[in-house]
Amino acid sequence: MGMAHGAAQGGGGRRRRGRRQGAINEINMTPFIDVVLVLLIVFMVAAPMMTVGVPLDLPQSKASPLNSDTKPVTLSIRQSGQIFLGEDELGDDSIIPKLTEASKSGFEERVFVRGDKRVDYGRVAQVMAIVTGGGFKKVALVTEPDQK
Numbered sequence: 001m002g003m004a005h006g007a008a009q010g011g012g013g014r015r016r017r018g019r020r021q022g023a024i025n026e027i028n029m030t031p032f033i034d035v036v037l038v039l040l041i042v043f044m045v046a047a048p049m050m051t052v053g054v055p056l057d058l059p060q061s062k063a064s065p066l067n068s069d070t071k072p073v074t075l076s077i078r079q080s081g082q083i084f085l086g087e088d089e090l091g092d093d094s095i096i097p098k099l100t101e102a103s104k105s106g107f108e109e110r111v112f113v114r115g116d117k118r119v120d121y122g123r124v125a126q127v128m129a130i131v132t133g134g135g136f137k138k139v140a141l142v143t144e145p146d147q148k
Contacts, residue, residue, distance in 0.1 A: 096134035
């Protein structure tokens, strides 16, 4: 009944001409959400491409993963026996100088050895002996989690 009375007086739900509309104080979140979703998709597509070093076929293991706060230095050994530090190929005599250069915490740096599952076990043992003989104490083998 109150609405019919106001409409009869000519108000009709319109605003008065004397008032000015204030600034809109709401943030439009739609463009922000669109940008965040696009970034999420870009990172989801790019993340698998950011593998460390040389692509290898790693052996599988049931060992639990190591929790590491810092990124370790990683040596990779291909099936042919070639050694890589990141993307750079190394000879046996340059392993220790390059590891020392790459390590931030000296001989206490964690060194991960990634060996292709088809590489000769003697070659992996030889590389690990070079690394530990050079003074590095924290040397570990890297495997993939068992899929079974």
